[in-house]
Amino acid sequence: MPEYIFTKNATHLNGNGMHDHKPETVTVGGTTTPNYILDRFISNWYLFLIFVIAGVFTAWLYLRYTTPVYKVNAKILVKDDQKGGDIPGQEILQQLEVFSNKSSVDNEVEILKSRTLMEKVVRNLQLYTTIFVEGRIKETEQFGNLPFAVQWIYLKDSLNRATYTFEPAGTEQFRVSGAKVSKTAAWNDTVSLPEGLVKFTKTGLPFSKPAYLIKIAAVDETVANYQKLVDVRIPNKQVSTIDLSLSAKIPEKGEQVLNDLLDTYLRASVEDRNRIADSTIAFIDNRLVIVTQELSGVEKNIQQFKQQNELADLESQSKLLIEGTGDSKKRLMEQQVQLNVVQSLEEYIRDAENSKRVVPSSLLVQDPTFVGLVQKYNTLQLERERLLLSSTLSNPVVVNLDQQLAGIRNDLVSNLASLKRGVQIGISELQRNASSLNQKIREVPGKERVFLDISRQQAIKQELYLFLLKKREESAISKSSNLAIARIIDAGKSDAKPFSPKRSLILLLGLILGIAFPASWLYLRELLSKRVLNKFDITNNNPVPVLGEIGHSADNLLITQTDARNVVAEQFRALRTNLQFVLSDSGSKVIITTSSMSGEGKSFVATNLAAILALSGKKVVLMELDLRKPKISDKLGLANHEGFSTYAIGKTSIDALIKPSGIHENCWLISSGPIPPNPTELFLLERTATLFHELNSRFDYIIIDTAPIGLVTDAQVLARFADATLYLVRQGVTFKQQLQLPKELYLQRKLPKMNIVINDVNTKGGYGYGYGYGYGYGYNEPKRKSVLPGLKKRALTRQ
Known part of the structure; x- marks a missing residue:
């Protein structure tokens, strides 16, 4: 069983006879999430x-x-030097290195999006002209399978939209009519319209419609529209492919437009390369004429220079001169060395101290006579030294040897003198030859400089000539084998189903x-809405607990009679049960009903609450204390000549004041009496307190119907006699802003044990969140779902 939690206030009398309330918490059940x-x-x-x-x-x-829209898709591969994607056949161009204009996928995307490219497609296919047929609801565009074709010979660039009706007029003629012109012409004739010159031709297909609409738009407008329909994008950054898509209402037309766009793009790339090739070849031909003349002049200058300076090959002749100078210097150096040797030998032989010594042999002196004399001299000298080992100087043999040695020494001196003169003559000749060669070598740089200058001009002109010839041939070859910068992988093809x-x-x-x-x-x-429509309008940001809800009923004041088994009667029984928890103290019996304004059901709730309490066997008195606008007596059909107002002024006794209500034998009524001029002051009289004291002793419950507290202070004045307060809020009547009043009264504790009762709940409006069990079970009325259980999921606090 779900739990319900009630917070009540224990009531104690203070010294002034007023009630003090202390909160207590009583757990009765649980809560349910509102829906x-x-x-x-x-x-x-x-x-x-x-x-x-x-x-x-x-x-x-x-x-x-x-009209369904189809997506036409195509894919191309672009040559990108960074991402690959080489196109077959481009290896030759790469080897020739003629037109190495770099391309990238991003650049080609922008070219495909360009207005110039789309304008060529629009003009080529004449997309600015569309043909429609009229249907019952809308016009439908026609493409292909038409009985006639429209071909513009000339179209003005600046024009507004125009629409013409085309109708066949017999088998040989047709009629074109518009807003300002109507013409009849024969097939294949040129028709002059305000937009330009146009020709209509038959296609051979039969006319399925009596008339066709021809709509003409400006070229710029058509180009802009098709640019919006074309989407060009790169699938990802790692590939060099481009995906193209076109949104078209007619798939065949979309395929034709996209394929023509690709063809135009490929032709444009080839035409650009061919235009470059033609310009290059023309430039090369002009340069070849000039370079040929200049090269011929330079070659003539070289010829004259060689003839004047007796040069066959300057480089070879210069090399020979340098080699000859080196040989001459080498021979001169050898001769000088030989001269030094001869002079040294001559000094050695002439020196008397060396007369008894052998003459040193020299490899540098290769004269045979001198070599023979040196050998003979050295032999005799050795022989003499051998004889002196066993003989003296006076020995005839030694003396003979000395004589021979002296003669040979003289011969050596003569021979060396002769050699010395020969060497000196050779040295002089070599020095003269070296001077001549040096003179020629000194002339070589000047000649070589002049020759090199002329040769450099010849080399430059010749290299340029050869380069131009080579490039001209390469340009001619490349032009004949030019390829587009991209190739089509997938031609334009429409999806089978429309995407929109x-x-x-x-x-x-x-x-x-x-x-x-x-x-x-x-x-x-x-x-x-400004009025309260559901329970959440009350419970949100409002601490006052909801004690119960009363459903919508007819205008009858009393519905809780003895045999009442309807939903509203059961709701009052639930309210009676919930009151047991609020008035748990045995001395608590006075209940006051009030509201924010008139018409919220205070009298209705008070009357039926009194009746339902009387049905439980309790003695109940219903006090009609809304002295300003009393309703209960009139609704019950009771006389209201005497009542509280006459009692307060002393004209009626208590016994005469209490009258049977006619509702139940346990229920009595104290009517309001005549409407007084000062209702609030009557409640402050001592007789009012005496009345309540007497009623407390006679009855189990006292139900007070008061005036709206939002308008007058009667309820607050009577609150000193009450044990609990029922604050009425009516669905669809009470303003949301008025809920601030019970909130302030509750927080300031101006009314005892204040609880809200929601009145006139409309179950058909989806109010609240419904009873869990339903009130229809076992009753005469059909099942009816009440939407606000009296006390489910709310903590009720008595103040």
């Missing part, structure tokens, strides 16, 4: 059904009369909108 919004929607299910049907029907109409509108999505959207519109309307209606 008001869902309940509200369910109660208005017919709105959702109507709007869902309308939404789905509207979606169907949209799908029925909306999406049938399932549109139907789902219609369904969602059919649900969203009534849901939003119901939600906003309550959100923007």
